[in-house]
Amino acid sequence: MTAAASAIASLPPAGDLVTIPGIAAPVRRVHVPLGDRAYDIMVGGGVLAATGRLVRDLTGARRAAVVTDETVATHHLARLRAALDDAGIDHQAIILPPGEGTKRFGELERLLDRLLASGIERGQPVIALGGGVVGDLSGFAAAVLRRGTCFVQVPTTLLAQVDSSVGGKTGINTPHGKNLIGAFHQPAVVIADTDLLSTLPARELRAGYAEVVKYGAIDDAPFFDWLETRGTEVLSTAGGARDQAVARSCAAKARIVAADETETGQRALLNLGHTFGHAFEAVAGYDGRLLHGEAVAIGMVLAFRLSVRRGLCPAADLARLTRHLAAAGLPVRPQDAAGVNWTVDGLMAPIAQDKKAREGRVRYILARGIGRSFIADDVAPAEVATLIGDVLAGRTDADTSDASPQIVSAG
Numbered sequence: 001m002t003a004a005a006s007a008i009a010s011l012p013p014a015g016d017l018v019t020i021p022g023i024a025a026p027v028r029r030v031h032v033p034l035g036d037r038a039y040d041i042m043v044g045g046g047v048l049a050a051t052g053r054l055v056r057d058l059t060g061a062r063r064a065a066v067v068t069d070e071t072v073a074t075h076h077l078a079r080l081r082a083a084l085d086d087a088g089i090d091h092q093a094i095i096l097p098p099g100e101g102t103k104r105f106g107e108l109e110r111l112l113d114r115l116l117a118s119g120i121e122r123g124q125p126v127i128a129l130g131g132g133v134v135g136d137l138s139g140f141a142a143a144v145l146r147r148g149t150c151f152v153q154v155p156t157t158l159l160a161q162v163d164s165s166v167g168g169k170t171g172i173n174t175p176h177g178k179n180l181i182g183a184f185h186q187p188a189v190v191i192a193d194t195d196l197l198s199t200l201p202a203r204e205l206r207a208g209y210a211e212v213v214k215y216g217a218i219d220d221a222p223f224f225d226w227l228e229t230r231g232t233e234v235l236s237t238a239g240g241a242r243d244q245a246v247a248r249s250c251a252a253k254a255r256i257v258a259a260d261e262t263e264t265g266q267r268a269l270l271n272l273g274h275t276f277g278h279a280f281e282a283v284a285g286y287d288g289r290l291l292h293g294e295a296v297a298i299g300m301v302l303a304f305r306l307s308v309r310r311g312l313c314p315a316a317d318l319a320r321l322t323r324h325l326a327a328a329g330l331p332v333r334p335q336d337a338a339g340v341n342w343t344v345d346g347l348m349a350p351i352a353q354d355k356k357a358r359e360g361r362v363r364y365i366l367a368r369g370i371g372r373s374f375i376a377d378d379v380a381p382a383e384v385a386t387l388i389g390d391v392l393a394g395r396t397d398a399d400t401s402d403a404s405p406q407i408v409s410a411g
């Protein structure tokens, strides 16, 4: 990863440090101030063991349903079950197939059937143990089960710890596009045990890192600077820098969500790279060839390239973003995902379905530079089609040629 000219050693810590009985290290607590739906995100190594007590103290529930996937169950379900047993919470585990393909209607129906069969009540939490797929699907199931059932997130991927477990967006994909069916349903608490990331494959870690970089690119230039220096540690080493990056990301998301819970305005900034990224995912077919975070990395580069073309953003900032993502081992152009038949028309169709559209006009998150993103509602489809066509044809703009990246691999 590029060493920034000036070493940025530290960032002000996010959240506050709390001690939880039975947990060796202090835990960082980030608050999401949402009135009667306010909750805490608990970040730190080992905090999983406190899940039962935290859930019991918050909800008073003595029963719960744990939803997870086969891979996560192998690694981490036994410890969550022990934590629930410790607190006297009777529970049943529902284990889903892993991967993006699970975020669909058929699986939602099967999950709802199993939750109903378990007899779980509204006040008894559905606990999502897994990545964004488990979180989005089971959060949506909780949102519609008995018209709203208590929900708890125990995220196990970097992406889920920094993004999908926070903010209450839940839902499923359809052949028309990503997350087109869903609901806002906030969790009662988020328990982000960063030790769980030790079993996560390096490719998944890198995909989650794209959403970390996103926060810097949206409105936190000092965080982006810091990532340029400490990103390798975030990707390769448990503890220290990784925990800091998770807490900083959660604090950034909490701040934006608290100001605009249901995305009537500024929350759309969290969609930087997603109008393009979701289209890439839809065309790639949710089959693992292109992960969500990878699609977001490519999408952010396109959003910055569009901003440069419009004369809004210095080309140097596009180059810097591209270099940092590529150095982290992330794809930066659609062609980097092999085996997908990319076409302009194929990508424009899901873009037209984007949820940020107003009166038929798709809005994009553009940038005046790193940390200076904004919502643009004057981007014409033809401008986007030209951009995508140029990128697919490998035509780079003369002033935005990217410096060759130094690839590093995650741990």
Ligand SMILES: NC(=O)c1ccc[n+]([C@@H]2O[C@H](COP(=O)([O-])OP(=O)(O)OC[C@H]3O[C@@H](n4cnc5c(N)ncnc54)[C@H](O)[C@@H]3O)[C@@H](O)[C@H]2O)c1
Pocket: 069, 070, 071, 072, 075, 098, 099, 100, 103, 130, 131, 132, 133, 134, 136, 156, 157, 158, 159, 160, 163, 164, 165, 166, 167, 168, 169, 170, 178, 179, 196, 197, 198, 199, 200, 201, 204, 207, 208, 292, 293
């Ligand atoms: N709701 C939101 O605000 C939001 C935000 C960002 C992304 N998302 C959604 O999240 C999804 C992507 O989430 P993801 O990247 O976590 O993918 P994922 O849930 O598919 O998890 C990635 C893979 O890692 C495995 N895994 C999970 N934790 C593991 C662990 N600790 N050790 C070993 N393997 C583990 C899973 O079984 C899976 O195969 C997408 O559907 C995206 O749309 C939602």
Ligand SMILES: O=C(O)C(=O)C[C@@H](O)[C@H](O)[C@H](O)COP(=O)(O)O
Pocket: 163, 166, 167, 169, 178, 179, 211, 263, 267, 268, 270, 271, 274, 355
């Ligand atoms: O929480 C948000 O708001 C986001 O946009 C976060 C995104 O990283 C995430 O991928 C989200 O699921 C996208 O939301 P969508 O409304 O565009 O489907």
Ligand SMILES: [Zn+2]
Pocket: 163, 211, 274, 292, 296
């Ligand atoms: Zn995302």
